[in-house]
Amino acid sequence: MNQPNHNAYRGDASVEASSESDRLAELRHYPILNTPPDEAFDRITTLAVRLFSVPVALIGFVGCDRIRFIAHQGLDPQHTDRAPLWDAALQSDDIYTVTDTRQLPACLANPWITEELGMRFYAAAPLKTPDGYSLGVLCLLDEHPRTLAADDRATLRDLAAITMDALDQRRVTQPAQPTPDSLLPQLQALVMNMPGMVYRYYPQTGPRPHRFTFVSPQARDLLELAPAAILADADTVIDLIHPEDVDTFEASLTHAIECFRPWSWQGRIITPSGRLKWIQGRSQAQRTLEGEAWDGLLVDISDRKQAEATLRQEFQRLSALIALQQDVAMQSPHLDAVMAVITERAQQLTHADGAVVELEDGNHLVYRAATGLAQPHIGLRLDIAHSLSGQCLTNGTLLQCDDAETDPRVDRAACRRMGLRSMVVVPLIYQANRMGILKVFSGSPSAFKESDIQTLQIMAGFLAASLHLASEFEAKNTLLQDLQASESRYRSVISALSEGVVVVQADGTITACNASAATILGIQPEDVIDRNLAQLGLQVIAADGSPRSFDDYSIVKTFRTGHPNTNVVNGILRPDGSTVWVSSNTQPLSHPGDSRPYAVVVSFTDITELRHSEIATLKRRAQRERLLQPDHPTDSAKFRSRRHSQHHRDRSASVSSSRSGADLPPLSGRYWQRHRRRYCC
Structure with a gap:
């Protein structure tokens, strides 16, 4: 059984740090993270399970703190924490094996051995680049202790070489991941110009489930916390959340982690100085060498919430x-x-x-x-x-x-x-x-x-x-009493007394419209609110029937002059094609000391029936006066014609009477006067 060389891996701190930094830099040159599964790697793990008769085979790449698995057979892990067992295999020059993991004290703390899987046998071949950097391992796991024969070791070594060949092929066909050093100046400038706190967050298990690996300087203004304090203890941020918003925060974070989805949340925090702020957090999930991470932005939305x-x-x-x-x-x-x-x-x-x-x-x-x-x-x-x-x-x-x-x-x-x-x-x-x-x-x-x-x-x-x-109630009440015999007419008069009211802002937006106004205009209130006056498409005509231009509207005049308009009669063409006549008043709304109105209140009354009645009355009066004029050419002609006809009828009657020997009285002037009124009135 090979033993992990702790001295080789944990030797001189400066040498170790430099070597590890170079290894991680080399790892970033390979397109490993955030790429779709590759069938070539899946075939390698499937073949390993078949060749070595083991239940589990994995291909993993070792990051700073986490191991990311890109292919697996018999087990479905995405990542795991970096542990001495993995480090020993990574640093080995050849196949690293552990016949019985329970006999190795360094392995007893690994949950794969003690809790989750109960693995007893472990064998791994390092995945090395031509320059000698170990990027990861191809490993075998079994539930029972066992040894690995020389031929099996050679086979595992060949599979590791095949894995590196496939990885090199992917590197040729896919763009290499940019190194942080090349992007550092641009990223720093971008982060410093962000309107909030930029961060990278890693979820963890155990008593401290939260961890930040990057926090931008804006944390001081937003949270009143130093970035170093947040990096040292992520709970300093969590503790700021308002007690009433903790449940929604935890629910949104849990859902994002379990489903590996973007995170979004809005809630209140109480800063160390006691200020209440509304903040919004958004982040995108991605897989890194250290595991699943959420890169995001926290911004102050207190002003927006106040505006809302x-x-x-x-x-x-x-x-x-x-x-x-x-x-x-x-x-x-x-x-x-x-x-x-x-x-x-x-x-x-x-x-x-x-x-x-x-x-x-x-x-x-x-x-x-x-x-x-x-x-x-x-x-x-x-x-x-x-x-x-x-x-x-x-x-x-x-x-x-x-x-x-x-x-x-x-x-x-x-x-x-x-x-x-x-x-x-x-x-x-x-x-x-x-x-x-x-x-x-x-x-x-x-x-x-x-x-x-x-x-x-x-x-x-x-x-x-x-x-x-x-x-004016007394005069109108008299009119109402005259119309009480007709229920429908009574209701129409009552309806006419209910004024329509519309509020129009300086930019033309209609912000208020009551039910009476909508009824008079023949449109629905929801079709008016928040729309521009010019967009309603209403056609307006003056009292004489001529069309009004938009600039001649009473509302526009009031905005232009700052003065109210009263008793302006207009005709409005409704959407259904009918015309409604209204008497309108406009009243400007102005701020103290400012003559320019910021809005205009328009009130109007439906006078369509009154206008039609007045027109009909005028027509009858004009006709009566025209017919009563004795010198009117047309009337005179009609009168002479009627008189001539009557004369012939009277003469015929006289002749008939003479023939019969009867005497008829003569026609007097009063007779003609009576018949003139009959035919001309």
Whole structure:
């Protein structure tokens, strides 16, 4: 039985390191890793099992820490850890054999011998290059102790030579693997410019299942850990994972390792300084000389997650506003109910401590509806000339106070009595008529964000429209009473009172569309949201029937001028070919201090029936006036013709009467007047 020469393999450290480095460099010149199975190597292991009557034959190449098997018979390992038994065969100049592995103390720790396979016999021939470098071994394994005869040793030696011949042939037909030294400058530049931490990870068995063999310097910024600390103990990274995300991390990693697939995971970490970060990890699996490895990248996605959360909040806000518009439409024209809904939702959506609607009454603004801190003050009167609310109403612009303690525009004493520190005031304007203001406030300074301001502007538009509807309710109610005899007509009038509302961004993207708008336009809401206005393909005509160009749209004009448009009548060709007539208003949404709108709110009402009714009435009136004109050439001709015919009939009757001896009374002027009205009216 050959004994492993530990002194030859573990001699002078510098010589050993240099020799091993050269051997690994030579190994990389051969296309061994990440290549498909080769039938030539499989035939060699099959032949070895048959020739030597052993259950297992393997061809393996020895890397730095792992052994990679490229052909196997009787056993299906992909790799195993490097051990003294393999090292001894690698360093042997000839066939290396162990008759009974249990008699060799160095083999007792090998799991193939003690646990998994229980192998007793081991024989291996080194796979050497012409330059004398041992790349791997062709080995035989048996469950029973045995010896290898001289002829068998010669046969095993020949099989090893055949293996090297096949390997050299593969090297000729396939490109050699580039050496790390030749790629080092490019790889270093690439790694340093990566937006996150580059790493190489190896899974392991035992109490320490994680191991990193490379970590880029970006680990300091991303994880607040030194690369050396991660290389020394991979658990320093694992320990950063948020407790709620540990299960998803372990499940994704286990699946990648068991299936040898790429790894991908998103989760939270808590850095040593206590910062919460979202990170994303991605890696590709590959087989290396040291075993299966995952090369990947860890990046900080906290900003992206924040943006996603903001988008979700924006979607929820717009959904709430659309629901609010529908609730307001249901409450209209009951002004008190509308104001109660508006103040309640305004406080909820802006997370304010209170909300109030103030309506103009002479030289004062009166608290008409309030919630939160303002509710006990319903009926309070504010002087328009000496209040922030009054300035907002007078100027017709949104005003914001971030801190009542330092803002000279507010009544500091009154704010202290109510516990107010910050507020936003939005005017209620409809068709250039200023009716009051909508105000929210908080007990904390700078409590309101840009999204809160946008929400209030949209809600102010709803409320202003409701105020206008309330003022016209009595006239419309009279019309409704006249139409109650017809159920269908009554429903159509109710439907016409529900305004459509669409929100269009500056780039033309439609971000909100309520159900009434979709019904009026004859399209589905999902076909409108997130689409560009120009892409809808709607054909718009003016009140006189002429087509409108895109630049002549009310929305485009409002974006261009920053001014609202009111009571604009347009005809819209629906997808089904019908035409709907609408009366529309546009209201720009602007940031404080910026005259350019970032969005426009469009509200419109279906006036198709009203327009058709007006046209029919005008036609009847024109026809009646035309027929009543006595001097109209056509009418005169018709009249003379009728009169001439009547004259002949009267004369014939007179002649007949004369023949019969009867006297007829003459036709008077009144007779002709009556017949003129008969034929001409």
